Amino acid sequence: MISxxxxxxxxxxxxxxxRELEDLEANDLAPERRDELMELVERSPAAQHAYLAYFEMTAMLEAEASTLAEQSRLPVVVGQGWRARQVFRQSLLAAAALVVLSAIVATLLIVRQPESGRGHLAVSVTADAQWTINGxxxxxxxxGTQVEVGSSVKVRSGTMELILESGVNYVIQGPAHVSFPELDRPILHHGWLWVDSDELGEPIVVETPDLKVRDIGTRxxxxxxxxxxxxxxxxxGKVEVFAKETNKKVASLVPEEQGFIISPTGESEVLALAGDPxxxxxxxxxxxxxxxxxVLSQNPAGYWRMAESEPGFLFNEVAGGLVGRLDPKVLTDEGGPASSSGFEGLEEKNRCVHISDAAGPVPISLGAIPVHNGVIFQDxxxxxxxxLHGSTPDVTTAGAKWVASPIFKNNGSVGNETGSATLAFKPVNGVIYTLDATVTTSSGPSQDWxxxxxxxxxxxxxxxxDYGGMAGRVWMLHRGADTTKPxxxxxxxxSVSDWNWSGASPLGGTMxxxxxxxxxxxxxxWTATWFAKRPTDIDYQMVRGTELLINESITSAGLSIIGRKLSASVENFSLTADKKTTAVPLVVNPVEGPANVARKEGAMSFWLRCQPSGGHQEIIWTAGEGGNDESIRAHLTADGRIGFFIENGRYDVLVASEQSVNDGAWHHLAFSWSPSAVHLYLNGRVVASDSDYRGLQQGVMRELRFGSSSPDSDFxxxxxxxxxxxxxxxxxxPEEVAHQYRSARAK
Structure with a gap:
């Protein structure tokens, strides 16, 4: 018996x-369920008859749907009852079926003739994305593209935003497959689906093959x-997780700066929190x-364009991502792949890095956290x-740009609204950071600051x-002189503390x-201490004493305002850092955060142009737990072919291309690994692979070096x-890698 x-x-x-046959045709059935279904068809005459009738009917309905659409008689199918899934592989086939077979399906669906203003999702996608609606x-x-009730959306490469009429936002990051039997109850078959329903209070339920994830007003x-x-x-906000089969609640989540793998029985495993798109x-x-x-639309963990922003550092294009470190002898050059070399999808003066034999032991360390002495940001x-949004501060060692609300201007003026202006920043252990700003507030009968x-x-x-995507960790505010909250x-x-001092009022004016x-x-x-002074004062006054941080998860520094009745301006802003001579030994993980390389699955891509060598084996990049660990590596063989090695527990994987890249031309390389396969790509095509099962490799490799090998290496x-x-x-x-290469060629 099949349940x-x-x-x-x-x-x-x-x-x-x-309904199961529709899933079978769309290739959405689990293998076990597919086997059960085919076994039923083999032994049951009634099932055989339905099977044949279904596939005969879908062929006929394709022609019928086309005719009905031309006559503007194609109805809209709206789910009701069980789970409101499509009866056929495309909603227009279901609509045609309502005309042709209304007696069969009337108990499952309600029909509404086409009308303006019906529920839909407005669609925006990244340029040149690859995606389908209903195939x-x-x-x-x-x-003007819209996703309506009953649609099935597949994103092969790129990022898509869908906005419900109520204001709920979805972001689908390809590769992914999401169907919409109801617009507020999407079914995620695979990939990433983000939901933002902040302040709307509307419940959104995301179904997966095993779970239902329900929220009210959250991200x-x-x-x-x-x-x-x-x-x-x-x-x-808060989400509740239910087992799909039993409808039993298995988890209730509140923000904990972590992600979770959740099974239908409630077991969970902690993950790093995904980056907010x-x-x-x-x-x-x-x-x-x-x-x-x-590349950015494919949701990378880190992306370094090799455009050196400050001597020795590389800017990460991923919002909130960490910078890379360059050896001083590694030079940036305007000789990267560009239109002059046949790559129209990159700007003409595209910069690259030149790694020579003179470079130090680690030419490039990606994701590395720079240890500063002196100014990090100054504006x-x-x-x-x-x-101010998108502007670069006067000084920025980390290459960050302002992420700012429209009310913040790059002349320091701030409008009478609510907003923030921040720079991506992540502290490291062993440093004393000083964050400064000179601000001016006008008078006004307001609670603003x-x-x-x-x-x-x-x-x-x-x-x-502490609102709308920012969680305040350590901050202070300055009000106007006539505030109703003095x-x-x-x-x-x-935890909040009022601050005042004797003498002149601390409210209003410049501070x-x-x-x-x-x-x-x-x-x-980690500890924090708060200070303030008037510009005419000689010394700062401590306005809140030193306290141990409640939460050390800091990824930004900046300014914020509630100014509906309060005009304000900022004269300067700076963040400086000094190592303390009496501090505990400074331990900086060379790769921490976005550049941690997962053993289980991951990928890396880049462009390479080789200096013709004299038959040497050369390392391209390597990842491991330390300087002598090369758990994953990519290298050039003595005859210029690309090799890719990855440790695999009981046996290791080593694949290599047949084509040499030692020809002085630019080549696009990509390396991808998962428990089921290892792939090596050259110029958008798979040139070597290993599809034997790798097993579940746990953990991350903390170091990622580009251009250098370990001291004991033969490379x-x-x-x-x-x-x-x-x-x-x-x-x-493969579609994503091919998309990268094609977009560079602009073809």
């Missing part, structure tokens, strides 16, 4: 069987991998088609009054510390604000040019 279709007495539920290939350049993500339990990543989404969707847009707001502080996350829209505040997460963050005692021992350092290095914490698909 849900066949009763104990052998009777067949034809409606349920047809029909879509053109990213075409405006969260669900990921479904191949043959794995679902992941849930919660940024704001919403803050930088608008910029990504507006970007022109080209190689950088394609005197000397601009002309345009929006302007603040300075450290936070987790960044937000472009109307947002402030006190300033110093915050440690949710120097300062927060000192001390990480010299290592993780678990020489790489000698040549590299560009556009990107790293993923998942395997890439």
């Amino acid at each position: 849900g279709i066949e009763s104990p007495d052998g009777k067949i539920d034809l409606s349920a069987l047809w 029909v290939i879509q053109d990213p350049a075409e405006s 969260f993500a669900v990921r479904v991998g191949k043959d794995e339990p679902a992941e849930v990543h919660l940024l704001n 919403f803050p930088g989404l608008a910029k990504l969707l507006a970007a022109k088609a080209g190689y950088p847009t394609t 005197n707001f000397n601009g002309a009054g345009d929006e 302007i603040g300075l502080g450290f936070a987790q996350g960044q937000a472009v829209s109307a947002a402030r510390f 006190e300033n505040k110093a915050w440690m997460s949710a 120097d604000l300062r927060i000192v963050l001390d990480t010299t005692q290592g993780a678990g021992g 020489d350092n790489f000698n040549g040019w590299a560009d556009e290095i990107a790293l993923w914490d998942r395997a890439l698909t």
